[in-house]
Amino acid sequence: MRSMTGFGRGRAERGDLQVQAEVRSLNQRFLEVKLNLPRGWAERESEFRKLIGAALSRGRIEASLRSVGPRTTGRLIVNDKLARTYIEELRGLKKRLALAGEPGVDALLARPEIFQFVDHETDSAPELALARKALAAALKALEAERAREGQSLKRDLAARLAKVRRLTQQIGHLAEESRAAIIAGFQRRVRELLQRPGSDDLRLIEEKKLYEDAAIAAQRADISEELARLKAHLEALGELFSRAGAVGKEIEFWLQEVGREVNTVGSKAQNPALSRLTVAIKGELEKMREQVQNVE
Numbered sequence: 001m002r003s004m005t006g007f008g009r010g011r012a013e014r015g016d017l018q019v020q021a022e023v024r025s026l027n028q029r030f031l032e033v034k035l036n037l038p039r040g041w042a043e044r045e046s047e048f049r050k051l052i053g054a055a056l057s058r059g060r061i062e063a064s065l066r067s068v069g070p071r072t073t074g075r076l077i078v079n080d081k082l083a084r085t086y087i088e089e090l091r092g093l094k095k096r097l098a099l100a101g102e103p104g105v106d107a108l109l110a111r112p113e114i115f116q117f118v119d120h121e122t123d124s125a126p127e128l129a130l131a132r133k134a135l136a137a138a139l140k141a142l143e144a145e146r147a148r149e150g151q152s153l154k155r156d157l158a159a160r161l162a163k164v165r166r167l168t169q170q171i172g173h174l175a176e177e178s179r180a181a182i183i184a185g186f187q188r189r190v191r192e193l194l195q196r197p198g199s200d201d202l203r204l205i206e207e208k209k210l211y212e213d214a215a216i217a218a219q220r221a222d223i224s225e226e227l228a229r230l231k232a233h234l235e236a237l238g239e240l241f242s243r244a245g246a247v248g249k250e251i252e253f254w255l256q257e258v259g260r261e262v263n264t265v266g267s268k269a270q271n272p273a274l275s276r277l278t279v280a281i282k283g284e285l286e287k288m289r290e291q292v293q294n295v296e
Contacts, residue, residue, distance in 0.1 A: 001247060002296040003149030004028070004059040010137025012130040019127060020066045021134035023052070023142045027294055028060040029249075036064035044128060048135060055139045057246040058296045063138075065131050077116045083108050146296065153291055157251075158241055160284045160291075164258070165234055167281050168227065171265060174274045175223050223265050230261040248295035255292065259285050 010021045033052050035045060052061055090103035108114055237254045240247045262285070266278035 001150040001154040001241060001243075002143070002146040003153055004146070004248070004294050004296050006142045006145035006149060008138040008140065008142030008145065010134040010139070010141060012133035012137065014126065014130060017127055017130060018068045019130040019134045020068060021131070021138040022064050023135070023138045024062045025056065025059040025142060025146065026062070028058065031056060031058055031061070033061045033063065036062075038065060038067045041065070041128070041131075044131075048131070051132065051135055052139065055143065056296075058248060063135070065135065067127055067131070079114050079116070082111075083114050086111060086114070150295070153295055154241055157288055157291055157295075158238075160288050161234065161237055161241070164281050164284050165231075167277050167284075168230055168234065171223075171274060171277050171281075172227050174271065174277065175227070178271050178274065223268050226261050226264050226268075230258060230265070233258045233261065246296045248292055251292045251295060252289070255285055255289055 004025055004027050006025050008023045010023075012019050031053065033049055035048060035052075037045060037048070048063070048065070052063060086108060087103055090107060093099070094101070094103065233254050237251065237258070240251050240254065259282070262278055262281050266275060266282075269275040269278060
């Protein structure tokens, strides 16, 4: 089990070339990658995204690569002819409008068409190799942090699951006691009926009606099927906690199924103690749902 939050940093260098990588992951139901690359590396974006997608399956991922160190990236081209034309026109405008001052370099800096930066055609293969190495190191560091946090989440979820199992066992015991109490109560009423004066036919009719009511009440209070499904769902949850890889979505699904059975049990509850137990389970499930939002 791994957490979806974490941070990793990696670096790779050779000679005067160095590439640094940083990867941060946040909670999110699906995988979303935001990638920040140096200028000129846009055509390699899909390659870096594949590397990230191979290591991570859920979360909002913010990754950046930065190339540092001495290197010549291009040259500046100045359009002298266009600059001269601007100055001449500005001087003519100054003369026609009787303006003070002399047009200088500040007037030219505001005109981007005079200046053009051209990248050099250089071999980027060495830098890209370092970038892949740095990104792999950052992802490995991120994975280690997510694994550590995942163990903490696993311990918390396992403790809450154990508590839900204990509460479920208590519900089973109480349900049996409640069902037995319903039947005993009707049997007592039958005995009282038999001791009352009256015709045998009337008592027989009332006795039959009481047994029918008892059977219906006992059936309504029977939650054996719900408890069997609930225990099966809890068993599936326990198995997921020990499984490798991304399990967050599956845990969410089984928590939903557990909640559905608990709601049914609560609706059939015949005594306050059983109702309190179902409420306690719902509280634990809600806390587990909050925690699992951070599980990959």
